[in-house]
Amino acid sequence: MKPSPFAYHAPEDVDAALALLAELGDDGKVLAGGQSLVPMMNMRLAAPPALVDITRLTDLDHVTVDDDQVTVGATVTHERLRTHPDASRACPLLRQALDWVAHPVIRNRGTSVGSIVHADPAAELPAVLALLDGSVELRSTQGTRTVAGGDFVVGPLESDVQPGELATSVSFPALTASTGTAFHELARRHGDYALAGVGVRVDLDDDRRVAAVRAAFIGVADRPLVVELTDALSGQAHDALDTGDAVGHARDQLDPNGDIHASGSYRRHLAGILLDRAVCDAVAATTSTQEAA
Amino acid sequence: MTSELTSLTAPQRHQVTVTVNGLPRSAEVAPRRLLSDFLRHDLRLTGTHVGCEHGVCGACTILLDGKPIRSCLTFAVAVDGRDITTVEGLAAEDGTLHPVQQAFQDHHGLQCGFCTPGFVMSACGYLAEHPDAQDDDEIREEMAGNLCRCTGYAGILGAVKQAAEVLRETGADPRDRHRPGGATLG
Ligand SMILES: Cc1cc2nc3c(=O)[nH]c(=O)nc-3n(C[C@H](O)[C@H](O)[C@H](O)COP(=O)(O)OP(=O)(O)OC[C@H]3O[C@@H](n4cnc5c(N)ncnc54)[C@H](O)[C@@H]3O)c2cc1C
Ligand code: FES
Ligand code: FES
Numbered sequence: 001m002k003p004s005p006f007a008y009h010a011p012e013d014v015d016a017a018l019a020l021l022a023e024l025g026d027d028g029k030v031l032a033g034g035q036s037l038v039p040m041m042n043m044r045l046a047a048p049p050a051l052v053d054i055t056r057l058t059d060l061d062h063v064t065v066d067d068d069q070v071t072v073g074a075t076v077t078h079e080r081l082r083t084h085p086d087a088s089r090a091c092p093l094l095r096q097a098l099d100w101v102a103h104p105v106i107r108n109r110g111t112s113v114g115s116i117v118h119a120d121p122a123a124e125l126p127a128v129l130a131l132l133d134g135s136v137e138l139r140s141t142q143g144t145r146t147v148a149g150g151d152f153v154v155g156p157l158e159s160d161v162q163p164g165e166l167a168t169s170v171s172f173p174a175l176t177a178s179t180g181t182a183f184h185e186l187a188r189r190h191g192d193y194a195l196a197g198v199g200v201r202v203d204l205d206d207d208r209r210v211a212a213v214r215a216a217f218i219g220v221a222d223r224p225l226v227v228e229l230t231d232a233l234s235g236q237a238h239d240a241l242d243t244g245d246a247v248g249h250a251r252d253q254l255d256p257n258g259d260i261h262a263s264g265s266y267r268r269h270l271a272g273i274l275l276d277r278a279v280c281d282a283v284a285a286t287t288s289t290q291e292a293a
Numbered sequence: 294m295t296s297e298l299t300s301l302t303a304p305q306r307h308q309v310t311v312t313v314n315g316l317p318r319s320a321e322v323a324p325r326r327l328l329s330d331f332l333r334h335d336l337r338l339t340g341t342h343v344g345c346e347h348g349v350c351g352a353c354t355i356l357l358d359g360k361p362i363r364s365c366l367t368f369a370v371a372v373d374g375r376d377i378t379t380v381e382g383l384a385a386e387d388g389t390l391h392p393v394q395q396a397f398q399d400h401h402g403l404q405c406g407f408c409t410p411g412f413v414m415s416a417c418g419y420l421a422e423h424p425d426a427q428d429d430d431e432i433r434e435e436m437a438g439n440l441c442r443c444t445g446y447a448g449i450l451g452a453v454k455q456a457a458e459v460l461r462e463t464g465a466d467p468r469d470r471h472r473p474g475g476a477t478l479g
Contacts, residue, residue, distance in 0.1 A: 002346075003327075004325065005323065006302075006304055007301060007302045007303055007324065008305075008307065008371075010370070010371070020301070023301060024301055024302070034366050035363075038368070039346075042366075043347060049302040053370075055371065103351075104438065105361045105362060106348060106363065106438065108360045109363070109366070109367070190434055190437055191437050
C-alpha cells in the first residue's frame, strides 16, 4: 500500500528542526532512517500529517568515544556504529547486539537512536540501553533533558519522547576489562526480529569470580525485561560456572505470549537456553579472563 | 497560528533531482511518493521491482550513493541531490551483461525473475565492500535480506561466488556500468 498524504520538511540545522517540531506538536513526526516508520506508513498503521526529516542534520552525525562513554548521534546508522572500531572496543555489547539487527541493507539506513525511540519489544538496542543503564538526550525548544536508560522505554512501541522533542543522542557507558558482555538470540532467519534474545553483562572481582550479573531479554515481554542474576551466580569461579539457578530464576520471571511464530512456552524455554550461552560467553569475554588463559 | 499550522501540514509538491545511472533525472512529486514508485512511474525505470513495500522481500533494492538500500522504505523527496544506481545501470551500452548478471544467468540464479533486480543490486553492494567474498555461510547471511520464491537459493549462491571471482580478476567496481574487456574507465 501507499502512505497517506503528508507535508515534508527537511531542516538543515537542529534549531530549525526543533522550531518545526514545536510548532507542529502532535501533527509532527521525526523521520530518521525510515526503516520502521515508512513500513508503518505504507501499511497505514501511521498517518502523520507532517514529517520532519532529520537526516540532513549533520550536527547529529557523530560517534564520540571517551573513557566514560560512547555517545551516538541521531543520524548515525546501525551499520556505521556496528563498524566503528573505537565504539566496539569501549563497549563491545554494541557490536555484539548490532550483529543481530536486521539485514545489511536495512542497517545502511536505519539509525541506532531511531531504533531505541521506536522501542520494538524485539529490538536489540533498547535492551542494550536498559542493561547498561545508558541515557538518552532529548531536546526541544524548551530545553534539554536526559532520561536514564532503564526508564526510557515505557511500553510496546512507546518511549519517553514527548511531542516537540527530538532525541539528539544516546550514550552507553564504556566497560572495563573486568566486565564481559554477550548477546544471543534466535530468529527464523538471521536479521529478522528475534523470537527471543538476551543481552548479558557480567562483572568479575579481582579473583576472577562472578561479582554481578544482569540480563536483558527481548521478544518475551512488551518491552526489554531486565533481570538481576547476581544472587544466582555470585562467587562462582570464571572457569567453573553453573548457570542452572540463574536460568531457573530468569524463567520464573518470564511469561511470554505466543504468536504465529512460536508459542509462549517455547519462547520461555528458548530464553533460558540463550541465557546460559550468553552468561558463559560474557564471562569468557572479560579481558581479565582472556589474559589469565 | 491555525493558518500557519495548515501551511506546515499542507502536502506541497517538491521538485526532486537525482542522478540515476550517471544521468541527471528530475520530476515533481508529492512527499508521499516512494523512491520505488518514483523510479518506476515518474522515471519509467521499471527494472526495480516492488513486492512487499515493507522492507522484507528486497525486490526494490537499489544503490544510493553506492550503498544498497530499500527504495520502498525511502521517500523520493528525501534523496534530492543524491546518486542512484538501478539494475538498468549495470549492463554495458552494447547489452553485454554485467558480471553479476552474467553469473545469475550461468548459474540459473533466476526463474521467474521477480526477485532478480533486488538480488543483483544487493550483490553489487555487498561485493563492492567485500571483494574477497567466497565463504558460503557469509554470502548466505549477507543475501538473507532478499527473498526468492522460485530458485531455492542454491543458484543464487553459486552466482554470487562466480561474480566475486570474475570481479577479483578484472578488478572492476561492481557498482559501475559494465565495460566489456574488463577495464573500468573512471
Ligand atoms: C525487514 C526489516 C527487519 C528489521 N529487523 C530488525 C531487527 O532485527 N532488530 C531491530 O532492532 N530492528 C529491526 N528493524 C528496524 C530497524 O532497526 C529500524 O532502523 C529502526 O527500528 C528504526 O530506526 P530508523 O532510523 O529507521 O527510524 P524511523 O523509522 O525513521 O523512525 C522510527 C520511529 O522513531 C521516531 N524517531 C526516530 N528517530 C528519532 C529521533 N532522533 N527523535 C525522536 N523520534 C525519533 C520516529 O518518529 C518514528 O516514530 C528491521 C526493519 C526492517 C524493515
Ligand atoms: S518491495 Fe521493498 S523490500 Fe519488498
Ligand atoms: S526467481 Fe522467482 S522469485 Fe526469485
